[in-house]
Amino acid sequence: MPTKVRIGTRASALALTQTGHVAAALSRSGAVEVEIVRVRTEGDRVTTPLSTLGGTGVFVTALREALIRGECDVAVHSLKDLPTVPGDGVVVAAVPPREDPRDALCAREGWTLATLPTGARVGTGSPRRAAQLLAARPDLEVVDIRGNVDTRLARVAPGDLDAVVLARAGLARLGRLDAITEVIDPAVMTPAPGQGALGIEVRSPGSVESLGVDLATALSELDDPRARLEVFAERSLLYRLEAGCAAPVGALARIEDPVDGGDAHLVLDAVVIRTDGTAQLRRSGSVSLHMPSPSPDQPPPPESALVVGGVSVLDGFALALGRAVADDLLASGAAKLAKVGPRSSELE
Numbered sequence: 001m002p003t004k005v006r007i008g009t010r011a012s013a014l015a016l017t018q019t020g021h022v023a024a025a026l027s028r029s030g031a032v033e034v035e036i037v038r039v040r041t042e043g044d045r046v047t048t049p050l051s052t053l054g055g056t057g058v059f060v061t062a063l064r065e066a067l068i069r070g071e072c073d074v075a076v077h078s079l080k081d082l083p084t085v086p087g088d089g090v091v092v093a094a095v096p097p098r099e100d101p102r103d104a105l106c107a108r109e110g111w112t113l114a115t116l117p118t119g120a121r122v123g124t125g126s127p128r129r130a131a132q133l134l135a136a137r138p139d140l141e142v143v144d145i146r147g148n149v150d151t152r153l154a155r156v157a158p159g160d161l162d163a164v165v166l167a168r169a170g171l172a173r174l175g176r177l178d179a180i181t182e183v184i185d186p187a188v189m190t191p192a193p194g195q196g197a198l199g200i201e202v203r204s205p206g207s208v209e210s211l212g213v214d215l216a217t218a219l220s221e222l223d224d225p226r227a228r229l230e231v232f233a234e235r236s237l238l239y240r241l242e243a244g245c246a247a248p249v250g251a252l253a254r255i256e257d258p259v260d261g262g263d264a265h266l267v268l269d270a271v272v273i274r275t276d277g278t279a280q281l282r283r284s285g286s287v288s289l290h291m292p293s294p295s296p297d298q299p300p301p302p303e304s305a306l307v308v309g310g311v312s313v314l315d316g317f318a319l320a321l322g323r324a325v326a327d328d329l330l331a332s333g334a335a336k337l338a339k340v341g342p343r344s345s346e347l348e
Contacts, residue, residue, distance in 0.1 A: 003032045003214040008072030011038040017173050019076045031214035037072045075201045079194030084239035091204040094219040098227035099169035101196030103189045105182040107163035112182040120162040129165045131248040132189040134277025169196035190250025190271045193234035229318045233268045236322025241340040248273045263288040268325050272334040285325040287317045
């Protein structure tokens with residue numbers, strides 16, 4: 001008989017759609033039977049700009065509390081909303097395959113970022129997006145907006161907004177790719193760390209014994225190593241910078257496949273930008289994903305609350321890459337552009 005698993009989620013249309021994908025994937029294992037539990041979060045209740053709330057955790061805390069209280073067995077989060085500081089009593093057990101992480105412009109008249117009229121009004125609730133919009137087009141009027149995807153899209157109309165910027169991933173999951181007039185090049189608008197990815201949290205320690213074999217197996221089958229490495233690098237950078245999800249910081253990692261029998265490489269591009277878009281700092285780094293031969297003298301990989309049971313050697317490479325690019329940004333003056341600073345990392 002399948003194990004019953006309660007999946008906690010926000011009640012927004014996008015969150016329910018994302019959770020539905022996770023529920024369907026877990027159900028395909030045949031080992032678990034799922035029930036969706038809706039949880040209302042602080043971010044759903046308030047109408048003030050997210051930047052004034054500190055950003056980090058406003059969509060997460062209530063879900064984590066429901067998980068710890070035993071009201072659900074797993075919680076599904078958008079990883080870009082998940083604080084990088086490990087949560088007490090919870091741990092990320094799986095990162096499913098990632099959607100395209102880029103940002104998308106949804107504009108009237110089929111406009112692109114380059115063809116928007118001078119002084120066009122563009123809506124976003126993200127300081128990161130606002131800053132990069134102004135860096136690319138200083139003439140734009142950036143308008144702070146809130147609301148779900150449909151609410152934001154509805155504001156693109158004569159007399160209100162000329163365009164909004166949204167995550168392509170959310171539009172894809174909701175079947176609204178038709179609203180996109182341009183998928184923005186990451187060199188122009190670098191996405192938020194973790195954008196397009198989901199994180200599935202469980203109560204710690206998250207071991208097979210605590211989860212049950214059926215759920216642990218289903219989660220391991222859902223976990224995507226490629227997405228995991230990308231978001232580990234991006235979130236490690238954000239953690240090192242002590243920057244929240246509302247900070248004007250972008251990061252995008254990608255895996256470049258082996259060439260001529262060599263090793264695959266994990267590449268990380270990042271930007272810290274002044275909120276008015278007048279100055280920005282971009283840095284990149286890469287690491288070879290070469291799995292070393294086991295050695296009794298080799299130190300253990302760094303421990304992390306980002307994943308069940310610590311991290312693998314390759315996960316450790318991703319975490320180290322994020323720290324290295326963050327340190328490069330800090331050494332180059334990132335703290336002069338935004339409120340970022342070094343963290344004595346618990347991931348080391």
